[in-house]
Amino acid sequence: MQKYAKETDIVHGIHTSHITTMDLVPPIHLTSTYRFRDADHGAGIFNGTDKGYAYTRMGNPTVDLFQEKIALLEGGEAAIAASSGMSAIAAAAMTLAGPGDNFVSCTTVYGGTYALFQHDLAKWNIEARFIPPKSCCSIQSIESLTDQNTRFFYIETPANPTMDVIDIELWASVAKTHQIPLVVDNTFASPYLQNPLSLGADIVIHSTTKYLNGHGDIIGGVVVASNDMIDRIRKGYIIHYGPIMSPFNAWLILRGMKTLAIRMEKHSDNAMKIAKWLQMHPNVEKVFYPGLASHPGHPLAKKQMKKFGGMIAFEVKGGISAGKRLMNKVKLCILAVSLGDCETLIQHPASMTHSTYTPQERADAGISDGLIRLSVGIENADDIIADLDQALR
Numbered sequence: 001m002q003k004y005a006k007e008t009d010i011v012h013g014i015h016t017s018h019i020t021t022m023d024l025v026p027p028i029h030l031t032s033t034y035r036f037r038d039a040d041h042g043a044g045i046f047n048g049t050d051k052g053y054a055y056t057r058m059g060n061p062t063v064d065l066f067q068e069k070i071a072l073l074e075g076g077e078a079a080i081a082a083s084s085g086m087s088a089i090a091a092a093a094m095t096l097a098g099p100g101d102n103f104v105s106c107t108t109v110y111g112g113t114y115a116l117f118q119h120d121l122a123k124w125n126i127e128a129r130f131i132p133p134k135s136c137c138s139i140q141s142i143e144s145l146t147d148q149n150t151r152f153f154y155i156e157t158p159a160n161p162t163m164d165v166i167d168i169e170l171w172a173s174v175a176k177t178h179q180i181p182l183v184v185d186n187t188f189a190s191p192y193l194q195n196p197l198s199l200g201a202d203i204v205i206h207s208t209t210k211y212l213n214g215h216g217d218i219i220g221g222v223v224v225a226s227n228d229m230i231d232r233i234r235k236g237y238i239i240h241y242g243p244i245m246s247p248f249n250a251w252l253i254l255r256g257m258k259t260l261a262i263r264m265e266k267h268s269d270n271a272m273k274i275a276k277w278l279q280m281h282p283n284v285e286k287v288f289y290p291g292l293a294s295h296p297g298h299p300l301a302k303k304q305m306k307k308f309g310g311m312i313a314f315e316v317k318g319g320i321s322a323g324k325r326l327m328n329k330v331k332l333c334i335l336a337v338s339l340g341d342c343e344t345l346i347q348h349p350a351s352m353t354h355s356t357y358t359p360q361e362r363a364d365a366g367i368s369d370g371l372i373r374l375s376v377g378i379e380n381a382d383d384i385i386a387d388l389d390q391a392l393r
């Protein structure tokens with residue numbers, strides 16, 4: 001089979017023309033259930049001897065198209081879509097670990113992920129063991145938290161919101177030694193900029209709410225892995241707990257994804273220009289962007305990413321009160337959480353996305369009270385700079 005470049009697969013990958021009507025764009029299969037030709041056909045679908053669909057919680061052609069497409073782009077065998085990024089994370093974690101088990105992660109992850117790991121999984125007697133930012137790329141630190149009950153490793157890179165870059169190959173090598181899977185949240189990079197499976201990871205997770213959909217109009221998530229692993233997650237969690245992706249959302253994501261390559265190019269180019277400008281601004285204390293040579297993760301980001309993405313964090317001189325004034329003064333940038341949309345979004349992690357952390361936990365994760373997070377959009381970079389400049393002044 002002819003192999004195409006990533007941009008081409010993003011547009012054409014997985015046949016999308018309807019077999020009889022030949023639509024360019026696939027139809028949305030908005031149905032909760034499916035007809036059986038006869039009783040034996042229905043029984044055959046349920047026992048797996050017949051191919052076909054029975055009920056949308058168990059499978060839907062539009063959701064399948066999205067799953068096949070993301071599996072192709074991440075270089076995985078299969079994928080299972082979920083109702084949100086959080087349900088994709090919960091599905092993977094709760095399939096891999098059970099009561100009495102533990103797993104190792106880093107303190108720098110999305111605030112919702114941290115809360116799930118630290119508080120909710122604990123109720124199921126699943127213990128999360130966290131490594132602080134400075135030791136996140138130390139084999140010794142990972143080893144010291146790993147024992148015979150460790151069921152998986154979980155990292156996010158670049159990490160939310162500090163833009164720490166975590167070494168996927170390093171974690172994968174320790175995971176291989178212990179014969180446990182490495183799970184990587186690839187939301188910030190998208191499959192266009194980074195492919196964790198090709199670096200040795202076993203499972204990739206996305207909040208499809210962000211760059212994959214790219215237009216801020218749905219919530220969704222997905223897990224990509226081997227056929228066996230996806231089968232376990234589908235049967236062991238998604239079908240029975242029920243957090244499925246709706247066919248309509250799958251269709252919107254498929255539509256949004258067609259422009260993923262050009263959006264990620266523009267997000268990355270804009271963010272690079274803005275990060276360089278912020279770094280020189282007299283009212284800015286510190287800029288965290290993996291594309292800057294001053295960022296400690298820059299050499300690693302260069303190795304494992306194609307470009308550096310659209311996410312920037314920065315500290316304004318004057319701490320939290322100056323940061324709040326900045327957020328209240330922007331006119332073009334929109335004060336909102338989430339990320340990966342066409343619009344530039346600005347927010348305050350300590351009081352918003354990472355408010356699930358205690359002040360001590362935030363300090364341990366390197367999230368200062370004055371940190372501002374910018375999800376750089378695809379507008380003209382100079383317009384974003386002009387807006388930030390008037391607000392900073």
Ligand SMILES: Cc1ncc(COP(=O)(O)O)c(C=O)c1O
Nearest residue numbers: 084085086110160187207209220
């Ligand atoms: C890196 C990352 N992973 C996962 C999630 C959770 O995704 P969702 O909001 O789609 O549940 C988020 C949400 O912001 C995120 O930033």
